[in-house]
Every structure is written in C-alpha cells, then in structure tokens.
Amino acid sequence: MTTLAITDGRVLRPDLTVAAADVLIDRAAGEILEIGPDLAGEADETLDAADSLVTPGFVNGHCHVAMTLLRGYADDKPLEAWLREDIWPAEGELTPEDVRAGAELGLLELIKSGTTAFADMYFHVPEVADAVETAGVRARLGHGIVTVGKDGEAAREDAKTSLEIAREYDGSADGRISTAFMPHSLTTVGGEYLAEFVPEARDAGVPIHYHANETADEVAPIVDEHGQRPLEYAAEHGLLEPEDFVAHGVHVDDREIELLAEAGTGVIHCPASNMKLASGMAPVERMREAGVTVGLGTDGAASNNDLSMLDEARDAAMLGKLAADDASAVPAEAVVDMLTRGSADAIGLESGRLEAGAPADLAVLDLEAPHLTPRHDLVSHLAYAAAAADVRHTVCDGNVLMRDREVLTLDEAGVRERALEAADALAGRVE
C-alpha cells in the first residue's frame, strides 16, 4: 500500500465543522484511511496544506464540458434563440477532435478550480471519456439525445447511441467513469422515444439525466399538449427514479417539488446559466425544505461563462436569497452542502465528504489571501469569498492531479493551444 498525507491543513468535515488535521490516503484504493493529528510520519508522500483549507473536491452536477470551445461565441440571448440560432449550428460543425480539445480545456479548468467530479451531457462521448481518463477526474457521462427536427430513423439512432454509450463506458477509467442515458429535455425528445427507450435504460441499470423546467417557454407546450406539468409528464414516462437527476428545475410548482422529493430524484441547480439566459430563479430554498436532493452545476461554458464551482456556490446563495425574498435563505452551510455532497448524491457518487472510507477526492485552498482574511468562518469563505485561483492542490481517487497550482495530468500550454486552434477553425467553418 502506498499512502499520501495532506498535512497541516484545516479539514472541512461532513458536519461542516473545521478541524486542524492531516488526511491519510490509500493511493491504490483511492480512499481516505484516516483524518487526525500527526499522520505525516505514516505516509510515503505528503502534500503541504499549511494555511490552507482541505475540502471535498467540488462536484459539478451538470455540464457540457466541451462547450468551452464556444465560450464567448454567442451571448446575451434567451435559451431557445441561443440554442437554435447560434449554438446548434456551431455544434453541427464540431468534429470528434474538436470535442476532445474542448473537453481537455474544460477539464483543465475543472481541475484548476478544485472540481474532482462532474456529470456531462454531450456528443462524441468517446472523446470526452478519453480526456477524462487522462485528466484523472471522476465523471458521469452521457450522449445527449435530440429528436425534434429529425426523421424517425435518425431520432432512433440518436437514442440508441445514448444507450450504447451508457452501456459501454459504465465503469471505465478504473471505475472513475460512470454513465447515464441522457434525453436532452422533455420538449426536444418526443414522447414515443421516451416510451421506447426508457425501459431499455432501466434494463441497462443506468440513471437518466435531462434538462427539465428550465424556462417558462419550455413548460407551456407540455401543459398545453398533455394537460400536465412537465415533471408529472416525466413521472408518467418513468423518468423520476431515485438514481435520476434533472438539470435546472427553475419553473417547478409545489406539486412537482413534492414529486421530486417523493421520488428521490436529484435537481442540479445552475444559477449562473439561469441568470445569464434569464431563464428564471429556481426555488432552491423550497426544494431543500421539501427534502429534494439539490446539487450545483455550471452548465456549459457558453452560458456561464466559466466552469468554476466556487462562482456557482456564491451565485446559488445570492440568487437563492433573492428568489425567496429572504436573506436567511440558502445560507453558507446549504451552499457548501450543495457544492459537495448534494451534487455527489444527486449524480450518484460516493464523494463529496471527507471521512475514513470515503473516496480520496479533495481540493486544498490557499487561505493566505487578502480576500480570505480574517478567518471568522471558513464555511462562509467557501460560499462567499473563495475563488478558483485559491485552489492549490487537487486530488482525485488518491492521485494528485494538481500540485502547487501545476496540473500534472494535462499539459496546460498544449491544451490551450489546441483549443484555440480548434475554436478558431470552428468559427471559420460556421460563417
């Protein structure tokens, strides 16, 4: 057994108290062995965490990681127009190599900002999986299905691809990759395809992930056509199981919140994307009070425009208060919970907590910064004041992915160069 110790840090424990302690990790098992004083002597390797906060690695519950190539490509439009006029035409030109380049850029950003796991919906998933394997993080990956505007054959092909990818990649990258069946949304995938393929996804034993109740424009057609709220329609199609998780959940009514809580289906709140596309304010406080598992996600870099989960945490607190018209809503503890354990629970991972037996997925934040001084409350700092650049080290599955702000698994300069070239060439092809 080789061991790694994170030494002399302040460790954020599952009950959100902070203790001066070392963290001892079994590298091969990728697990935390012990948290306590003076463990450095027992370790083969150490990572210094003096004057630093050791937190669970952040979990990004909803992303389209390769969309980093479209960062800044189209801004300042609502969802429907943004997707149809700008994003989908550009995505139509994306090659597998482009997706690989965009995924690597996104992974670099995730690791640099302390994120150790994410859920991702995109296409050319084999390239995303390859990049995840190299980068060393955990991921729940899936192929996003869109059937609107496609003939029956092409639509079924898209759904089949999503199933095949989910079956093939589950458990890959030494178990760091898990998968899901991913219909894009309740309005972009026809009910007949849900009826046909959802039972198959259940047989394959994979969860289902989709965008739901993101905009008011997306709710209205379902109510008009089916006389049901979107999540009632989802439940009827077998899309609300405990392992499933939806992105957004902005326009949900009380009955839908109850359905989510009863079913145990997770909601990934994406506050930055919801603000930027003016989609609305998710009732995060009400969902949490009702017992819904709520996590956080960045969504893609084209609607955010970064992949920093610490930004998302702060946005979630701010927007949650505004939405509830109550400054005590979505407090720092709730935000830190959503950032770590909430997202992990929602997407079905064991990470998000630092304790013996848990996955060795963590981030170490440098506290020696003016904006993190003084130190009345480190949970408050994590929710409101810390930023991506404060992350010093990132560890996932017992492996050091970033040491002293240097990413060890990806060549930063090369990744940026390939992404720049791919993005420029893509923009040229779309014009």
Ligand SMILES: N[C@@H](CCSC[C@H]1O[C@@H](n2cnc3c(=O)[nH]cnc32)[C@H](O)[C@@H]1O)C(=O)O
């Ligand atoms: N196979 C599908 C691709 C679906 S991948 C997932 C899609 O979600 C899109 N997307 C990104 N952010 C959002 C969002 O906030 N809401 C809905 N869709 C989004 C993204 O651009 C991508 O096209 C096809 O043939 O078009």
Ligand SMILES: [Zn+2]
């Ligand atoms: Zn999305």
